[in-house]
Amino acid sequence: MALTAVIRVPSRALLRPWARLRDAALGWIEPAGGGGVEVSAQRFASQKVLVEPDPAAGVAVMKFKNPPVNSLSLELLTELVISLEKLENDKTVRGVVLTSDCPGIFSAGLDLTEMCGRNPAHYAEYWKAVQEMWLRLYLSNLVLVAAINGASPAGGCLIALTCDYRVMADNPKYCIGLNETLLGIVAPFWFKDNLVNTIGHRASERALQLGLLFPPTEALQVGMVDKVVPKDQVQSTALSVLAQWMAIPDHARQLTKNMMRKPTADRLLKQRDADIQNFVSFISRDSIQKSLQMYLEKLKQKKG
Numbered sequence: 001m002a003l004t005a006v007i008r009v010p011s012r013a014l015l016r017p018w019a020r021l022r023d024a025a026l027g028w029i030e031p032a033g034g035g036g037v038e039v040s041a042q043r044f045a046s047q048k049v050l051v052e053p054d055p056a057a058g059v060a061v062m063k064f065k066n067p068p069v070n071s072l073s074l075e076l077l078t079e080l081v082i083s084l085e086k087l088e089n090d091k092t093v094r095g096v097v098l099t100s101d102c103p104g105i106f107s108a109g110l111d112l113t114e115m116c117g118r119n120p121a122h123y124a125e126y127w128k129a130v131q132e133m134w135l136r137l138y139l140s141n142l143v144l145v146a147a148i149n150g151a152s153p154a155g156g157c158l159i160a161l162t163c164d165y166r167v168m169a170d171n172p173k174y175c176i177g178l179n180e181t182l183l184g185i186v187a188p189f190w191f192k193d194n195l196v197n198t199i200g201h202r203a204s205e206r207a208l209q210l211g212l213l214f215p216p217t218e219a220l221q222v223g224m225v226d227k228v229v230p231k232d233q234v235q236s237t238a239l240s241v242l243a244q245w246m247a248i249p250d251h252a253r254q255l256t257k258n259m260m261r262k263p264t265a266d267r268l269l270k271q272r273d274a275d276i277q278n279f280v281s282f283i284s285r286d287s288i289q290k291s292l293q294m295y296l297e298k299l300k301q302k303k304g
């Protein structure tokens with residue numbers, strides 16, 4: 001539904017796109033004449049995240065739409081968090097399928113252009129948005145099922161790992177895993193914790209050190225995904241799985257999910273600022289910037 005009302009937001013919120021979008025979503029809106037700056041709410045309508053609700057079934061399908069590869073730009077992360085929050089607050093929705101609108105790609109992971117050649121303030125803002133996305137997804141009260149309909153490296157894999165269940169398309173070209181070491185970077189401890197909670201310590205150690213990207217059948221074997229189905233059945237299977245999980249009373253399932261996940265999330269919550277500082281100083285190193293530039297160049301050359 002298109003929003004057309006004119007709203008007022010505090011002018012300080014216009015400093016940064018992330019703050020601007022978040023403030024609008026959280027309703028930090030001053031009454032008319034409150035000294036804010038007029039903007040049209042239409043600007044906050046989601047462009048990079050499509051949400052298709054099915055109130056009768058109590059579910060929604062959330063599709064990432066950031067062509068060509070659904071890289072997790074600051075804008076996409078912001079919209080994802082806002083869309084999720086809206087769904088969390090919608091009493092008619094109890095479960096969500098996360099999938100992609102980009103053919104053959106679930107998500108290429110964090111946007112390398114957000115981590116290359118920018119200034120420390122930008123890195124800090126970006127990393128805060130990555131943390132926020134992970135915390136919101138990982139601790140969501142909704143049932144989340146990933147319908148992995150394409151390649152899912154690094155941050156793409158992380159999104160899938162936050163879900164309660166993962167269905168992947170049976171195409172050997174689609175790979176999933178935390179491949180950070182191949183880029184000369186290191187998966188943060190909370191990426192690692194999420195993986196360990198999913199596939200266990202030994203398998204994680206091997207996968208993380210080698211930066212393994214698993215094709216679907218191997219991902220199934222190692223426990224990174226729960227089901228592999230033909231591509232045209234990924235979304236319908238995810239919706240059936242969602243229905244099974246939603247047969248459990250919400251309060252009991254939510255308390256159980258929280259009991260299982262809170263200690264892992266708390267590790268980050270207790271040191272969010274330090275984690276941002278770590279990221280900024282790590283990513284700002286000349287050697288790391290060089291590695292990322294070279295990796296991006298290689299991706300571009302692959303075409304030509």
Ligand SMILES: CCCCC/C=C\C/C=C\CCC/C=C/C(=O)SCCNC(=O)CCNC(=O)[C@H](O)C(C)(C)COP(=O)(O)OP(=O)(O)OC[C@H]1O[C@@H](n2cnc3c(N)ncnc32)[C@H](O)[C@@H]1OP(=O)(O)O
Nearest residue numbers: 071108109110111112113151153154155186279282299300
């Ligand atoms: C002890 C100290 C520890 C301190 C630790 C502290 C902090 C931790 C520090 C850092 C943590 C960072 C964690 C990072 C997580 C990430 O997610 S990094 C991103 C990893 N992603 C990848 O490796 C995937 C790269 N992409 C691909 O492999 C392929 O693009 C593909 C997804 C398989 C799709 O292939 P294809 O369909 O052939 O498309 P192209 O390769 O041709 O790509 C099209 C264009 O998209 C650009 N692109 C691809 N991926 C990204 C990306 N992730 N970000 C930005 N842009 C991307 C690609 O360059 C092409 O661009 P052009 O069209 O050529 O301009």
